[in-house]
Amino acid sequence: MEGEASAKEGPALVTVRAALLSAIAIFGLAAAIHIVRYVLLLINRTTLLPPLVAGAALWLGVLLSLAAIVSVILTAAVMAWWLITRRAAVYAHLGQDDPRPAWALWAGCLVPIVNLVWAPVYVIELAHAEQSQARLRGPIAAWWIAWVLSTAVSIFGIATSFTTKPQGIADNTVTVVIAYLLGAAVLVLLWQVFNAFVRKPVERPLHRWVMVGQAEPSPDQPGPVESETPPAVEPDQREPAA
Numbered sequence: 400m401e402g403e404a405s406a407k408e409g410p411a412l413v414t415v416r417a418a419l420l421s422a423i424a425i426f427g428l429a430a431a432i433h434i435v436r437y438v439l440l441l442i443n444r445t446t447l448l449p450p451l452v453a454g455a456a457l458w459l460g461v462l463l464s465l466a467a468i469v470s471v472i473l474t475a476a477v478m479a480w481w482l483i484t485r486r487a488a489v490y491a492h493l494g495q496d497d498p499r500p501a502w503a504l505w506a507g508c509l510v511p512i513v514n515l516v517w518a519p520v521y522v523i524e525l526a527h528a529e530q531s532q533a534r535l536r537g538p539i540a541a542w543w544i545a546w547v548l549s550t551a552v553s554i555f556g557i558a559t560s561f562t563t564k565p566q567g568i569a570d571n572t573v574t575v576v577i578a579y580l581l582g583a584a585v586l587v588l589l590w591q592v593f594n595a596f597v598r599k600p601v602e603r604p605l606h607r608w609v610m611v612g613q614a615e616p617s618p619d620q621p622g623p624v625e626s627e628t629p630p631a632v633e634p635d636q637r638e639p640a641a
Contacts, residue, residue, distance in 0.1 A: 409484030410477050414595055418477040419593070422470040423586045429463040430579035436460055437572045440565070467579070478589070480510035482521060488601045499524075506602045515550055518544040522592065535595050542588035549581035 413431055436456045439448060483504045490497045497504075499521070507517030527531040556574040559567065 409481050409488075411432070413594060415477055415481050416590075418474045419586055419590050422474045423466075423583050423590075425463065425470045426586065429460070429467050430576050430583065432456070432459050432463055433572055433579065437569060438570065438575065440569050445447050445561065462560075467582070471582075472576050475509055475514070477482070478593070479518075480507060480571075481593075482508065482518075482525065485596065485601070486521070486525050486528070489525060491562035492502045493528065501524050515547060519546075527597070529596075529599070529601075531595075531599065533594065538588065538592045538595055541590050545581065545588055546570045549578065549585050552578045552581055 439453065439456050442448065443453070455573070483501060486497050486499075486504070504511065504521060506523060508514050519539060520540070526535045526539065552574065555577045556571060559571045559574060562571060563569060
């Protein structure tokens, strides 16, 4: 079937889950190292930190931040790939073509800020095509709201990261911690949305009720045999025989 072929072209479920789990773990580690950096900033106000400790905290934060960026890009690409192939399989199962071209789906899922609007729309369309919008409305809404909030906090953190004042650096570190925790929450919610979709196969069984009428006799089947001998009737106006 065309729907099955399209589904097989997408990423394996284990690949999608591995990408999501890796990104969640990296975001959690990044939040943890920035919490350590904030504690070191507080200690450094009264006590001079050893250069090795200060340098290790700084570079670990930088490396984990870069790893978080890479993991977000890879996860977004894998999820977009899965979404496009899932949509193709669902619409093919319905005997239709995806109403949106592949390039629009890729752009709507991968272009920053643009994907904040269009990626959830594509997911909602998929839920409607699968007739599971009632079950998925809550998880999709929670993921979308958390994503918008996480993006807003991340933009604020980037905008305030150029300060050189100690208090400004400390405040920015707190903002970054919140941004990473929100990012991890977004990924967890996305995991739930993904699992809600894959829990139900594309080719779900159809239940049809068939009205069964009374069977009509076949033309070849003989009907009821009538007796050829009429009942005995006495002739009119005659006396019965003695």
